[in-house]
Amino acid sequence: MTQALSQTRTGGPALPQERRLVTDIPGPRSTELLARKKAAVADGVGTTLPVFVEAAGGGVIVDADGNSLIDLGSGIAVVSVGNAAPGVVRAVTEQVAAFTHTCFMVTPYAGYVEVCEALAELTPGDHAKKSALFNSGAEAVENAVKIARVATGRDAVGVFDHAYHGRTNLTMAMTAKNMPYKNGFGPFASEIYRAPMSYPFRDGLSGEEAAARAIDHLDKQVGVANLACIAIEPILGEGGFIEPAPGFLPALAAWAKDNGVLFIADEIQSGFCRTGAWFAVDDEGVIPDLVTTAKGIAGGLPLAGVTGRAEIMDSVHVGGLGGTYGGNPVACAAALGSIAEMKEHRLDARALEIGTLIRGRLEKLAAEHAVIADIRGRGAMQAIELCAPGTKDPDAARAAAVSAYCHKSGVVTLTCGTWGNVFRFLPPLVISDALLEEAFDVVAEAFAATA
Structure with missing residues (x-):
């Protein structure tokens, strides 16, 4: 899928399909809103990434500070057609x-x-x-x-x-x-x-x-x-x-x-x-x-x-x-x-294309990092399980560290699994190949930085 085609399905051309960091994550406006959340929202309602969203579409989420993050979560597999699909x-x-x-x-x-x-x-x-x-x-x-x-x-x-x-x-x-x-x-x-x-x-x-x-x-x-x-x-x-x-x-x-x-x-x-x-x-x-x-x-x-x-x-x-x-x-x-x-837009076929791209990147990562013990999934529902090298002992700490690096670098990632040691990748089905490649460049950096 081309960058242009993805952008036509974001609800308008005013939302550039790019990763852009203008402040730390979270920025000052999101930090202010987090303080308000703490005062008004029950603590039992948690958040994975502490940024407050003002716009989203295609493969990006734009926060209150103007940061544009690549979305590999789709609101937990909800916005497959994008956050503001024209239809x-x-x-x-x-x-x-x-x-x-x-x-x-x-x-x-x-x-x-x-x-x-x-x-x-x-x-x-x-x-x-x-x-x-x-x-x-x-x-x-x-x-x-x-x-x-x-x-x-x-x-x-x-x-x-x-x-x-x-x-x-x-x-x-x-x-x-x-x-x-x-x-x-x-x-x-x-x-x-x-x-x-x-x-x-x-x-x-x-x-x-x-x-x-x-x-x-x-x-x-x-x-x-x-x-x-x-x-x-x-x-x-x-x-x-x-x-x-x-x-x-x-x-x-x-x-x-x-x-x-x-x-x-x-x-x-x-x-x-x-x-x-x-x-x-x-x-x-x-x-x-x-x-x-x-x-x-x-x-x-x-x-x-x-x-x-x-x-x-x-x-x-x-x-x-x-x-x-x-x-x-x-x-x-x-x-x-x-x-x-x-x-x-044949999003079933697009999911297969996304899966092929992601699987290729994950296989390359696994060859470089022994902590990646298993790659699994189908289509645009892919995952890796992290374990202590040479074992099947879950490594939730490494998963948390890699995810935190991705968040700070402008990529929304999600973990899951009984032991909290699994990364799941659920990008919108309208995301561009260019954004996916950039997102997995960041994931690769995260594994290298936390090795």
Whole structure:
């Protein structure tokens, strides 16, 4: 993608696609705002990079001091089409001028229906599908579990090691990592059972072997007759961008189908072109019973969905699904604009180009720095895991040091993983090659400076 093409999708030519540092990070204006945040915002709401944003688009974020930072995070995989994609801006502007809210459960509107129609078209499988819309990924996962329990008449939910599904009480129970997501917030919802995940770097198992281990665990410790569903991220997000070994997901899906267990694909972080396909399960032809979506669906506005087989979705009684703001008309307009941008600009193909560029840079880095123990991911969802050289002992301190260097140098980077030792790279799908190359020049400098 050329620099010019990227710039046409930033919401206007006034936002140069460049890294530019005019103050320290954070600068004086951001520092002033941080003091105000400390006084007014609960301490439990943290920030990764302490700059306050005034404009963003394409592959850059401009802060209150005029610094322009390269964005390798996309608001955690949300603004795949950019922070101010023209199609999203137009759709939202028109909808705001018409009306901002009626509550779909009171007086419905076409936008909600159109988003559900788009989800039926785009999600895996050619069976009849229906959807329900919500506000956040956690809400989508929670409602998928509700639907699965009604449809099957069973209670138990199978989840996996290193999983992240949200911050509500039920989704905290489904999430594996204690700090910062669960610590002190219990007791959690019951009937949640955790199975071992396929983690090729650490377990060395084939997909089929890892699936047999997980299935044996669920069958023996929970009982397949008690399982309503298994919920899994096709590529784990917060847990460390773990990509299961080939064959793992198909084997789980086949076992679930044979035993009346619903297979829920949590595509909240991996969906909407992020991995080079519209959904990550497409890579192995897995057809989930239910798919949860959020993040990249609406170009930055809060929207989430549960899409599934029509007979499963219709198993819930009238009034059993919904919420005051679920499928808000402005968010629905944003989703329709965002999906149109993805189709028009073939952002699934662009994600593959981005992945090739990033993977090449990461492989070169790994050859130079033994601390990089694993490279993994797909499309524009790539990661490296840092370990003490020659071991599999997590090196979270080095990850923190490299990330801090990148932040000071004007590149937004994110860490993740159960041990905090994984870098995840999630650039907007409209970023230019030039910005990506410059960003990874900084990442390389960061590894050299912290060696």
